[in-house]
Amino acid sequence: MERQEVQKIKLVPTGDGTSTLFNQNLGEHYHSVRGSYTESMHVYINAGLRSLSLKQLTVLEVGFGSGLNALLALIESLTRGIKIHYLTIEKYPVPQELWTGFSLPAEIEQYREYFLTLHSAPWDEDVQITGDFVLHKILGDWTQYELKHSIDLVFYDAFSYDKQPEMWAQERFEMIYRQMRPGGVVTTYAAKGVIKNNLRHAGFSVERLPGAPGKRHMVRAIKK
Ligand SMILES: C[S@@+](CC[C@H](N)C(=O)[O-])C[C@H]1O[C@@H](n2cnc3c(N)ncnc32)[C@H](O)[C@@H]1O
Numbered sequence: 001m002e003r004q005e006v007q008k009i010k011l012v013p014t015g016d017g018t019s020t021l022f023n024q025n026l027g028e029h030y031h032s033v034r035g036s037y038t039e040s041m042h043v044y045i046n047a048g049l050r051s052l053s054l055k056q057l058t059v060l061e062v063g064f065g066s067g068l069n070a071l072l073a074l075i076e077s078l079t080r081g082i083k084i085h086y087l088t089i090e091k092y093p094v095p096q097e098l099w100t101g102f103s104l105p106a107e108i109e110q111y112r113e114y115f116l117t118l119h120s121a122p123w124d125e126d127v128q129i130t131g132d133f134v135l136h137k138i139l140g141d142w143t144q145y146e147l148k149h150s151i152d153l154v155f156y157d158a159f160s161y162d163k164q165p166e167m168w169a170q171e172r173f174e175m176i177y178r179q180m181r182p183g184g185v186v187t188t189y190a191a192k193g194v195i196k197n198n199l200r201h202a203g204f205s206v207e208r209l210p211g212a213p214g215k216r217h218m219v220r221a222i223k224k
Pocket of ligand 1: 029030031061062063064065066067068069070089090091092093140141142143157158159164
C-alpha cells in the first residue's frame with residue numbers, strides 16, 4: 001500500500017455488539033468479526049498487559065486504527081493504577097466520522113469520552129490523557145520506523161501477513177528485541193508459522209496460546 005493511495009474504510013458491526021472497521025483496499029477487518037472487544041481483551045489485555053506484573057510500563061502498538069486497544073489499555077491503567085506510556089503508530093488515520101460513530105460495548109460505554117480524547121489528541125507528541133496514561137501517536141510507516149524508546153510490551157496488531165508481509169519482517173522483530181527490556185512481551189492475534197519463525201530468529205521465546213473466539217491460536221513472544 002502506498003501512502004498516496006486513499007484508503008476506503010467503513011464501519012462494520014461485530015458479534016459482541018462492538019464496531020470494527022473494514023479496509024476495502026486490502027479487504028481486511030481491523031478485528032475479528034466475531035467480536036472486536038472480546039478479541040482485543042483476549043489478545044492484548046489478558047494475554048498481554050495482565051501477564052506482566054509491572055506497575056509502570058511502556059507499550060508499543062503497531063497500528064492504532066480504531067483506537068480500541070488504546071482505550072482498553074487506558075481503562076486498565078485507570079482501574080488497576082498502572083502508569084502507561086502508550087506509543088502507537090499509524091500510517092492511515094481513521095477519519096473522524098468513523099471514530100465518532102464507533103459502537104463500544106455496554107461494559108465500557110462509560111469511557112467513551114476517553115475514546116474521543118485518544119482520537120482528538122495531536123500526533124507526534126506526548127499527550128497526558130489521565131494522571132497515569134500518556135499517549136504518543138506516531139503518524140508514520142512502521143516498515144520504515146526507527147524505534148528509540150525502551151519498551152516492555154508490544155500489541156502487534158498489523159493487518160494479516162498475507163496482505164502485508166512487510167509488516168511482519170524479521171528485522172522489525174529484531175528492532176523490537178533490541179529495544180525491549182528483559183521479560184518484555186509481544187502479543188498478537190496472528191499465529192502463522194512464518195511469523196513465529198521470524199520472532200524466534202529475532203531472539204524471542206515464542207508460545208502459542210488459544211485464540212479469541214473464531215480463531216484457533218494466537219501468539220505471545222517473550223524476551224527472556
Ligand atoms: C488490524 S488493524 C489495527 C487495529 C487497531 N489496533 C485497533 O484497535 O483498531 C491494522 C492497522 O495497521 C495500519 N497500518 C497499515 N499499514 C501500516 C504501516 N505501514 N505503518 C503503520 N500502520 C499501518 C492500518 O491502517 C490499521 O489501522
